Amino acid sequence: MAPPLLSGSLELILLAIIAAGPRYGLEIITEANERTNGYFAFKEGSLYPALHRLEKTRLIKGEFAPSDRGGPRRRYYSLTALGRKRLAEKRGEWAEFTRAVESLIGVE
């Protein structure tokens, strides 16, 4: 994947995972890993800054909530209205992009 293609796609991946419901960091990593069969096996070193970036741009919202297993509070991220709108846009762009590329490179 060329850098321009990857650049910005992390945002789409994270928004898509969080869209399914509030998630905390470790959950997001696990889900990204499992749903892509290990392709996006990125480490926490790149995840947390990305989450905070999205939160700063108000696409997601982070809130501490008690752990369901009784441990320390976890920070759950959920989509904001702006995030949902952005996700829809990004999905559209991505679909358009992949269709265009596939029609060129001949993927069936």
Added chain:
Amino acid sequence: MADDPRRQRERYLAEATRGLWGRERGVVREELEAHFESRVAALMLSGSSEEAALEATLAELGASRHVNDGLGRVYASPVVLGAAVRGAWRQFRARLVESLLIIVAIALGVGVVVAVASFLDIDARLASLMGSSLDMRELSVQALEDDDQAFTRGDAPQVVRLGEPNSAAPTFDLAVLEAFRNAAPAVDYAYVKEPEVVWAATGRGPQDGVIVFGVTGDFLAASGLQFSAGSAFTVSDIAEQRPVVILSRDAVRRLGIVGDAVGQTIGRSGSRAEYTIVGVFQALAGGRAVGGYLPYAPGGELRYLYFAVDDPREVESARSQLADFAHARWAERVTVATQPGIARLSRAQRLTALAIALFASVGLMVASLNVMNLMLARVVRRGSSIAIRRSLGASRADVRKELLVEGVLLGLMGGVAGTAIGAALLWGYNRSLELAAGGDGVGAAISWPALGVGVLLAVGASLLFSLYPAIVGSRQSLIATLREI
């Protein structure tokens, strides 16, 4: 031996949140702590010991500086220059040893250059210090036949010249001039040429005036002036102190004298006396513009004595005879040197200055190359954090800008430190002069221009030598780097 995993965890949390403030720091720390707890608990459930689980979690998290880099970018937007500076400052703190090495490299180069630049100013003060503290007069000797004009000063060649007087040095007058002449048979001409009078225009032209020298008889014979109108004044004019003057053609023009200058009169600044122009001469080839000459009026201390010989081979014997006389009368307080000797010394001084400047330049170049190497290594090591920035939408230009701002910040610090090093070198030099020669030294200090040059040099060099590392940093393979994180 490895650290206790708990301590490693604490260190990780501290490093990952370094540079963050207030609520942001608290939020990130709590979030990461929860991450540790959840992951360790999960691993322990699957059978790992607590220690092994902590180690595994740390390994999964990756280097703390990657988290720190990424978070720092989020909370210090590089779009604004101020934020870029804050980002650079954070990098400075996160990579303190590395940053200090770069600063030291810049500072050493700049320090030497600043010290050398300030030495140019010191040289003149040192010469003045030598003259005033040693109570010496220096005499120089040269031949009249001066084929290559190397030893001709002004419009007349000089043989022996006294240095600038000072209160404690031996004083000279016309009687001393005669005594020198009698003691040195090899000397053909002995004369006075005192730059004592500033002449104003006659009211017919510009008021800038010209400098006129008071001379004695031998000067006219030694100088070989060529007259385009009139002639030189005579020995009797000098003896009787007649109010006559000869001017150069340039001086006539500058004074705004129109028509035939010979026979006209000019005034003297600060005096009502009027002097009649008796001749107009052409300046000698290669000589500087000289106003003119008039009979020397005895009285007061002479600043210079001049001795000339016709045959260049006699220069050394003239010098020797004059030196013998001077030493017999004033011991070591008067020195005599030939003009060729002084010229050689001057050439040697120039060569020395050139060599010092060359060494300083080579030093700065080596320092700059070192800086580039260090910057390059710094950028390559940060490949992963740069990749995270890129994946979050930062363009190559953003990355380049940040790295350049870092370079400039380090350059500024290096410039300030380098100036301090330069000042310390000069202070040490001044202090050693004080201890060796007494007095107040030469007051060696950083000059403002040297200071400006130092800081500009540091920032310029660091900017220039950050450019390549910045380009390399912004072009690293994003996907390959990111997947290694």
